Amino acid sequence: MLVGLTAASAVGSCDPVRDDAVSALGGEAPGVKPGPLHRPGQPCLLCHDGATGDPAALSIAGTVYAGGNTLAPAVGATVTLQSADGTRTTATTNAAGNFYLTPDTYAPKYPVHVISIVQGGASVTMHSHIGGNGSCAGCHTDPPGPASPGHVYFSNSGVSP
Amino acid sequence: MTNSRLVSHLLAATIGAVAFACSVPASDARFDEQTPDSGSFPPVAAMLVQACGTLDCHGTVGRNLRLYGDTGLRYSATDVPSTLVPTTPDEVAQDYESVVGLEPEITSEVVASGGANPERLTLYRKALGLESHKGGAVVVHGDPRDVCITTWLQGHADASACTAALTLP
Numbered sequence: 001m002l003v004g005l006t007a008a009s010a011v012g013s014c015d016p017v018r019d020d021a022v023s024a025l026g027g028e029a030p031g032v033k034p035g036p037l038h039r040p041g042q043p044c045l046l047c048h049d050g051a052t053g054d055p056a057a058l059s060i061a062g063t064v065y066a067g068g069n070t071l072a073p074a075v076g077a078t079v080t081l082q083s084a085d086g087t088r089t090t091a092t093t094n095a096a097g098n099f100y101l102t103p104d105t106y107a108p109k110y111p112v113h114v115i116s117i118v119q120g121g122a123s124v125t126m127h128s129h130i131g132g133n134g135s136c137a138g139c140h141t142d143p144p145g146p147a148s149p150g151h152v153y154f155s156n157s158g159v160s161p
Numbered sequence: 162m163t164n165s166r167l168v169s170h171l172l173a174a175t176i177g178a179v180a181f182a183c184s185v186p187a188s189d190a191r192f193d194e195q196t197p198d199s200g201s202f203p204p205v206a207a208m209l210v211q212a213c214g215t216l217d218c219h220g221t222v223g224r225n226l227r228l229y230g231d232t233g234l235r236y237s238a239t240d241v242p243s244t245l246v247p248t249t250p251d252e253v254a255q256d257y258e259s260v261v262g263l264e265p266e267i268t269s270e271v272v273a274s275g276g277a278n279p280e281r282l283t284l285y286r287k288a289l290g291l292e293s294h295k296g297g298a299v300v301v302h303g304d305p306r307d308v309c310i311t312t313w314l315q316g317h318a319d320a321s322a323c324t325a326a327l328t329l330p
Binding site: 084110111113126127128129130131132133138139144145146147148149150 | 211213215216217218220221222231232233234235236237238239240241242243244295296297330
């Protein structure tokens with residue numbers, strides 16, 4: 001067990017770039033324990049990369065918000081994804097707006113297309129595909145700028161960045 | 162051999178090596194670069210942006226092949242990806258510089274030979290998946306993306322193929 005812990009520790013600390021990125025995320029929000037509701041809007045796979053088994057690996061995960069100018073979560077939205085091989089899968093956002101898929105249930109072949117995000121009869125899609133980063137927040141960071149469209153949200157146009 | 166002779170020989174060898182290392186091309190030597198057609202590049206840029214330029218791939222400032230475009234990295238500080246603002250002429254120009262600047266000598270050779278053996282280019286080998294590429298094989302011999310890029314290297318991009326390439330997943 002000691003050997004396992006040592007090995008896991010070594011794996012987790014051998015990438016200073018990753019370690020710095022994880023540190024930059026900061027601590028947990030007050031009153032929110034690690035779990036499906038934690039850290040909305042952050043790049044999930046940065047930690048959930050399966051490197052050590054804890055936290056568990058995710059294949060694609062992110063957060064959907066109710067609008068472009070609000071951080072209110074879009075709860076109960078259905079996210080439909082399509083792999084390059086044509087296979088589709090869906091995930092539903094939770095109370096924090098988070099959704100996630102695990103490698104054992106969905107191991108996508110990139111590029112992956114976000115076919116739709118549906119909530120209450122409204123549907124939005126994504127302009128471009130996902131090239132290889134399973135964290136929505138790997139690209140969708142706030143504030144919007146030349147290198148980011150901002151967080152994922154519903155809009156009246158039917159198109160979400 | 163005496164010590165003084167040995168020192169003399171070493172000195173001569175060192176001077177010779179330095180002289181050789183410091184030799185420079187003749188002042189009138191020129192590299193005549195033959196660049197691919199910039200006039201027919203815009204549809205090629207559109208294809209590249211769609212296929213390769215997402216924000217998690219080549220739409221990133223850290224990439225050698227850095228691509229700007231409407232759905233990826235924006236060139237203007239005031240533009241935002243995926244906001245229905247079309248790819249700008251400045252972005253197309255930057256994309257052109259990115260592509261031709263990757264391997265200018267080899268690109269020049271390929272263009273000079275009428276686009277023959279485009280596999281000489283790392284860009285093309287990676288796109289086909291012939292060389293290690295995180296994005297895998299995004300071009301298949303004979304598909305619209307392939308026709309788009311190879312006709313451009315031959316002299317004039319097949320715009321219809323480039324447009325057709327935009328429908329590929």
